[in-house]
Amino acid sequence: MSDPIIHARHLKRTYRVPVRRPGLTGAFRDLLTPEYRTVQAVQDVTFEIGRGESVAYLGPNGAGKSTTVKMLAGILKPSGGELRVMDFHPHQDRQQYVRNIGVVFGQRTTLWFDLAVIESLRLLQRVYGVPEAVFQERLELFDEVLDLSGLLATPARKLSLGQRVRADLAAALLHAPPVVFLDEPTIGLDASVKARIRAFLRQINRDLGTTLLLTTHDLGDVEAISDRVMVIDAGQLIFDGTTRAMREDLGRGDRVTVVAPPGSLAALNAATSELAVPWTDEGKGRYSALYDGRRVRTPDLVARTLAAVPAEDLELREASIEDVVRELYERGRHA
Ligand SMILES: Nc1ncnc2c1ncn2[C@@H]1O[C@H](COP(=O)(O)OP(=O)(O)OP(=O)(O)O)[C@@H](O)[C@H]1O
Structure with a gap:
């Protein structure tokens, strides 16, 4: 792998969750003497991702994908292990770090709900210090592939899911970050929007060399966007390699x-x-x-x-x- 840009070593994350005891007395006891148990969402995950790679991060429900992405995005602090993306420790260096990455969560928006999409993009332009000419150039590119122009005047809260994800992608990529994390970017979208988003992600990966890591349950995304697959199950990596290697490793091709x-x-x-x-x-x-x-x-x-x-x-x-x-x-x- 050339020039690793993401290093995760023995990465761990636990959650402390309250134990619910049954019945009314249980509810009182929960209130007075709460008990907790520890959920090991990510147990011991080690990987490196090279600059310009496009990696799919797969796993069944509850495997630990979103938790990993949230640590990579600097939202969650790892409970153990090491994490470095470019020269940053994502959680520790969060303020500087977020200027250098893009994050898209298919299930929630990063746009300002009541603002027209263009106003959100203008705000982000200022936050990231994107020069006007570059801003216009990127808007044009996004419009070409994501067909954004019809959405720009609409407030985020009025967008359909597919429109919202397209606008979110533009917001996440406005500052041309070298690394983009996407958590189920195509969830709930119809086939034509999915195809558009896949093509867009492939394009920024190929043409701009943007490093992508995406979680998905849609294996069509993997075929269309990614060259490498990491599979996590119960908080541990159970496979890391190309899709071809995955077939061969399993011996059931x-x-x-x-x-x-x-x-x-x-x-x-x-x-x-x-x-x-x-x-x-x-x-x-x-x-x-x-x-x-x-x-x-x-x-x-x-x-x-x-x-x-x-x-x-x-x-x-x-x-x-x-x-x-x-x-x-x-x-x-x-x-
Ligand atoms: N905020 C939280 N508090 C407590 N437990 C959590 C929290 N978030 C996730 N978990 C638990 O951690 C484990 C991993 O969850 P995570 O959301 O990372 O999995 P996932 O692979 O993204 O799943 P899915 O495909 O369903 O989104 C699960 O057991 C989940 O219940």
Whole structure:
């Protein structure tokens, strides 16, 4: 990796949460003698991200993604470990640091609610000291890709979700920060807005060399925006590498799908048990299995499958990122 810009070493973050005791007496006791338990949201996470990389940070619900992003953005103080982004300690150096990064939370806005979008952008222009000519140039670029011009006069509170996220992206990138953190930037957006935002993020990554780290549950984002994937589960990194390496690491880079009468699962599993290829019932008569094409001979698998069930259709393809991530989460759960 060339020139790391983000260093996280043994990063930890715990939350202290009140324990709720049952019933009315419990409620009184909670009030008088509160008890707390510790949630380990991020347990021990180590990674480096190079300048200009575009990294997707994935994990199931509650895995610790948002907590990591909030530490990276300087909003939360790590409970342990080290964190450095460029030459800053994000939380400690927060005031200076935030001028050098962009942050987008898909679920909440950083725009002033009652101000027209352009007024928010003008305020940010002043905060960041962006010269007028540069401001105009960037507005033009944002308008080109994010189609902003129609939104500029509208107060943030009147924007639809998709419009709001587009305006938030412009606000986060106005000062051309070298590093941008995005927490579920495409959540709840329709396909066309998603496509626009993905294209925009890809463009700033490629053309401006902006380093991106984004959390998402939408694996379409990963395919479109990121070259590298880090997967966190229960507060720990369980994978860090390219999507291709992820397929290879798992050894299940191929997928077979068959359409067969309902109730075919047992017969399929029996037919391929020697190959250790377990099937999943996807409903509506579709059954699929992930397997390692280097270990299992595909013609052998196909022959066994077709002998076991009266198949209406059979499809072979490379496993999608979605397949692989689902499998990774499962593996993490059973580890
Ligand atoms: N403010 C908080 N107070 C207490 N516990 C919290 C707080 N924020 C998060 N947690 C807990 O920390 C853990 C990690 O949460 P986090 O929001 O970082 O996960 P996530 O991977 O972003 O999840 P999701 O995909 O659902 O957004 C979870 O167990 C969550 O309940």
